[in-house]
Amino acid sequence: MSIRRQLALYIGLLMVVILSGNLFLNIINLKSHFEQQLQARADETATTLALTLSQSAQANDDAALRSMIDVIFDRGHFALVRFAYTDSNKLIERGAIESVAVPTWFKSVMGLNPGFANTEVISGWTQLGQLSIAMHQGPSYEQLWRLVKAECAWFLLMTFIVVYGMRVLLIWLLKPLKQIEELAQKLSHNQFVHIHEKPTSREVHSLVQAMNHLSDRLHASFLAHGQTVRKLQHETFNDGLTQVLNTKGWDQYLYDWMKHEQFAPGWIALIHVDNLTELNEQLGKAVVDELLVQISMQLKTESSLNHEHVGIARTGGGDFWLFSPDPLDKEYTVRVEAIHDSLMRLSLIQQHKAQLFLVAMPVHEPQSPASLKHQLDLLLQRSKTEQQSLLVGATEHHPLTNWVEWQQRLKRALLDESIQLYSQPLFDDTQNIIQQEIHCRLIEEDGEEPLMAGYFWPMVDKLNLSQEFDRLVIRLWQRLFENQKDTGRFKGKWVLNIAGKSLNEPSFRQWFAEHVTTEQLNDLIIECSEYTLAHVTVKTQMWLHDMTEKGLRLSVDHVGTSGKSFGFLAHFPVYQGKIERRYIRDIHDHKDNAFFVSGMIQVFQAQSALCFAEGVEKQEEIDVLTQLGVDGVMGYAVGRPKLLEIPKPQQNGAHIVDDES
Structure with missing residues (x-):
């Protein structure tokens, strides 16, 4: 159970106990009030009626006595009016069974004390008789029943208002805790966010600040760990100078790409700076390194090589290798020539007269990496012999190089679900x-x-x-x-x-x-x-x-x-x-x-x-x-x-x- 529900439950129970106690006290006070009223009216009526009956009682006028008793009784407030002579057994009495329009259980629970009064009827110093008055409880029970129902209705209304209002208040007060819970769940999935709403309570505000700080620390730690792993990857599989694949990375890339289930047609190229040793002796290592970095940056930013499956590597010295998945249409050599021309226009290539050779050939089907390297080495030797800075191997005929045919074929495949x-x-x-x-x-x-x-x-x-x-x-x-x-x-x-x-x-x-x-x-x-x-x-x-x-x-x-x-x-x-x-x-x-x-x-x-x-x-x-x-x-x-x-x-x-x- 959530803390909000627990607080709502406990505070609600406390309020119910308080309101129940208040209801109980109100009902007890009402009962006491009605009992006092009944007794006061009984005493008042007995005193007044005794004075009225004294003359008729002295004259033994029973008719007058009965008439006055009837008048009092018929008002409906009395359950019993009785006059008994002192010197005889004569008795004048009016009484009736009470009919109360309230539930029996309510009457038995409340148990109002009836208003009852005894007084003597006297004339001078002579006692003429005894007058007894008992009040009718029905109206009091009915009034008390209505008031108790009103009190209970008010109790239920206040209980609902208190409980629901407390729930709304707790939702508002504990809203930051819900946000903290959501933040903790997001942190468990490495979603590093902040709680921007500032709570009003000091304790929750401090907790929110601590959680935001924790999010920042975890984010920094996660980024640092990711950067460390990536750095290890670069150090293992990438050339430290040019940040492209090194010999190990290139061998693994080419091995995996030439697998039957992974293979896609493309062209492979070797870029070689022939006079790198001379440039190193004449200009120094720093200038040569800058030249190699410029070549690698040009290859990485070349638009035709901007694809996730392109492989670029430097295997030592001035040798750069490329493999680019390509549909090998009739214009693919134009893309190779564009790469060659962009390299030849590099400022350091022209400034220091670096001798750059680029040889390339199409790859239509999987071949062993060793075979590909051997063929490119042969092309490079031929390129040097013929003094051609760009040499593309002969394009073998392949049935899947026509763009129009490809488009028609793929659309038929979509239509036929082939x-x-x-x-x-x-x-x-x-x-x-x-x-x-x-x-x-x-x-x-x-x-x-x-x-x-x-x-x-x-x-x-x-x-x-x-x-x-x-x-x-x-x-x-x-x-x-x-x-x-x-x-x-x-x-x-x-x-x-x-x-x-x-x-x-x-x-x-x-x-x-x-x-x-x-x-x-x-x-x-x-x-x-x-x-x-x-x-x-x-x-x-x-x-x-x-x-x-x-x-x-x-x-x-x-x-x-x-x-x-x-x-x-x-x-x-x-x-x-x-x-x-x-x-x-x-x-x-x-x-x-x-x-x-x-x-x-x-x-x-x-x-x-x-x-x-x-x-x-x-x-x-x-x-x-x-x-x-x-x-x-x-x-x-x-x-x-x-x-x-x-x-x-x-x-x-x-x-x-x-x-x-």
Whole structure:
């Protein structure tokens, strides 16, 4: 029970006791008042009537006596009027049974003392008789009944006013405590906010100030921890001078990108400053470092390379490497030439006459990183021999490089729903499946293997069709979800990846809120990359908070790739995060990777969020990750993607079949 309710209850009980005591005293006083009135009237009537009866009693005029007694009795205030002669047994009496219009229980409870008086009728010094008067209690009971009812009604009214007024007053007085409770809940999820309203009471005001101070301290601590983890990541996987990937980071990036399920077409390039040693001897290390930093800054700010999946690395000396996912249309060489021209126009390149070579070639299908490096080295040697500062390898024919064909094909896929959904399980630390992540593949018209998202999604993004494809994936999942109600629904959560462009579109957010039911929200997790969350709008961030309150959950994918401190995640209602696979690969052989992953786990645990590892391929990796404290793993080592058979709208029955089938 809340403190407000406890105070309201206890104060209400106290007020009820006080008002009840007041009611009891008022009723006792009323009873005493009526008893005194009855007795006073009885005494007064007896005295007056005795004087009146004295002459008739002396004359033994019974008729006159009876007449006067009748007159008094008929007034209706008396229950008994009796005159008894002293010297005889004669008796003149009028009496009647009382009829009282009040409940019997009230009469028995109140028990009014009847007004009764005895007096002597005398003439001179002679006693003529005895006069007895008893008052009628009926009117007194009736008046007392009306007054008691009025007192009880007033008691109930005052009790209601006191209790309700006390409740309203306590709500107002204890409002800061409710805000403190909400602040504590937000702090538990690393939402560092302040209470801006200042309470009137000194004690609560001090408590609010202490909570605001605690919020600031926790925020600073969380940011410092996130910055420390990010710094460790940069020191391990980034070049200390240029802040791009180092040799280790580049090897892991290229290895992961060239995996079949991760691969997307693009072009790879090598940028080489040939006379770097001479420049170092002539100009000094500081000037050469400034030159290398200028090259890296130009690459990082190049508009065509502003994408979350672009890889930029410096592997030592004057060698820079690039990989950019690209649809590889006929104009992709123009984009490579633009990068070359921007580098050649750099002030330090021209000022110090640095000999810069850029060689590039398209990558249409996964290849081994060693093979790619070897081919680029050969191109570089050819470039030096031919003294060409830019050399692009021959573009092989590929059927998926025409923009118009891509647009027609993707729109047909949307119209015909010609995509397949695959689900990959996520296991917790007890080997139980707790989530199924949905993957999308495009069905080939010629019956070949479906294209993975890495192949066709860059074109979806370039043609601004991501919102339509996200809606299609959600509709297909909803069809599967509803169909499984009859066939045994998966008890865990479903994870759907949503593109950043879709989330930033108000029309998509409105469509999602209108078409996804509350029941579906409770079983759904939407997943965005860390890069996407770092670039969403403020309205999208507010929408994510609103949908989370309705039951939706948010997952962060590719944790460790945005280049931002993890502190920015505190602004989002993060339910879970997945560490990028490049930090997971062979973690049992790389202590620095393990140290960095441990730091990321602590960041998510501090935010009361789950932390998973993706891309797990070896049991040794699972063993290390389990020791580090991850909440679960996913990857080929524990479960491969499986094809989901989505029923047509008019069909029933959905089941899962193996990918290999």
